[in-house]
Every structure is written in C-alpha cells, then in structure tokens.
Amino acid sequence: MNHTKEPWEARRDPSYYGLVSEVYAGDKFILSTGGVYSPSELEANTKRIVACVNACADVEDDRLSLGYVKGLEVENALLKAQLTWRPVSEKPEKDEMCTWQEDEDGLWHTDCHEIHQFFDGTPTENSYKFCPYCAKPLKEEKYNDQKE
Ligand SMILES: [Zn+2]
Numbered sequence: 001m002n003h004t005k006e007p008w009e010a011r012r013d014p015s016y017y018g019l020v021s022e023v024y025a026g027d028k029f030i031l032s033t034g035g036v037y038s039p040s041e042l043e044a045n046t047k048r049i050v051a052c053v054n055a056c057a058d059v060e061d062d063r064l065s066l067g068y069v070k071g072l073e074v075e076n077a078l079l080k081a082q083l084t085w086r087p088v089s090e091k092p093e094k095d096e097m098c099t100w101q102e103d104e105d106g107l108w109h110t111d112c113h114e115i116h117q118f119f120d121g122t123p124t125e126n127s128y129k130f131c132p133y134c135a136k137p138l139k140e141e142k143y144n145d146q147k148e
Contacts, residue, residue: 002023002027003053003061004030005025006025006054006057007023007025007054007057008025008030008044008049008050008053008054009020009022009023009024009025009026009050010023010025010049010050010078011014013032016032016034017039019039019042019043020042020043020047021034021042021043021046021048021137022046023046023049023050032133033044033045033046033049034125040081047118055069055117056068058068059124074144078140096136096137096138097136097137097138098112098130098131098133098134098136098137098138098139099111099139099140099141100110100116100123100131100139101140101141101146102122102139102140102141102142102143102146103143104143106118106143108123108140110131110132110133110134111135112131112133112134112136113133114133116133122140122142124140
C-alpha cells in the first residue's frame with residue numbers, strides 16, 4: 001500500500017473560487033478535484049473521495065477492488081440474521097401444538113427439534129399430554145398412521 005496514510009481531509013482551494021476541491025493528509029497536499037461546474041457537486045465529490053479513503057484505511061487495495069465493502073454489507077446482513085435467530089421453542093407460533101412424529105425405529109421427532117424415545121408405547125400411552133421440551137400440548141403421529 002503506497003498511498004498517503006489516512007486520515008484525508010477535504011479543504012477549500014483559495015485559488016479556485018474557494019471551492020472545496022482539495023484533499024490533504026495533514027499538511028500534505030494529495031489532490032485537487034474538478035470536472036463539474038456545480039460547486040455543491042464538486043464539494044460533495046471531494047468529500048466523498050475523502051470519506052471513502054478514510055473508511056477503507058488499513059484495507060489492502062487488492063481487497064477493495066475485489067468488492068471488500070460490498071462483501072462487508074453481505075457479511076453484516078448474515079450476522080444480523082444469526083443474531084435474531086431463536087430456537088423454534090422460543091418463538092411465538094401460530095400452531096400451539098407440538099407434533100411428535102414417530103419414525104420407523106420408534107423414535108419420536110418433535111416440532112421443537114427434539115428426539116424422544118420411550119421404553120414402550122406412544123406418548124399418549126405414556127401419559128404425555130404436554131411436550132416436556134417446549135411445554136405445548138402434544139399431538140402424536142404414529143409411524144403407521146403417517147404411511148396411510
Ligand atoms: Zn415440543
């Protein structure tokens with residue numbers, strides 16, 4: 001990275017109608033901007049260059065050209081989604097029942113993502129009226145009933 005160390009700063013150019021069109025890093029002159037006739041657009045462009053350079057301080061140039069900033073936005077959105085994720089058992093649900101589905105091996109798979117095994121019989125035959133994992137009323141679906 002050979003560019004001038006940040007922070008950069010947008011300044012008025014006294015020799016160019018006092019417009020904000022110069023970029024400095026401390027006392028070091030970096031560049032002057034131009035090319036547009038609107039003073040407000042020239043100022044906005046100059047400030048944007050400075051803001052982008054300062055925001056990307058310490059990021060390698062080749063990473064910037066590979067879409068580093070856009071990648072950060074995507075990564076940030078994924079992290080936010082993970083932070084707001086909650087186990088199903090903690091979410092308020094429309095369905096107030098926890099359905100337990102028996103598999104071919106006699107294991108019971110619950111709506112709340114648990115697996116339960118009885119020594120013998122079904123949840124009802126074992127006097128299970130509520131799911132012990134999520135506390136909702138329990139509804140059972142036997143393996144044989146599912147195939148029909
Ligand atoms: Zn449950």
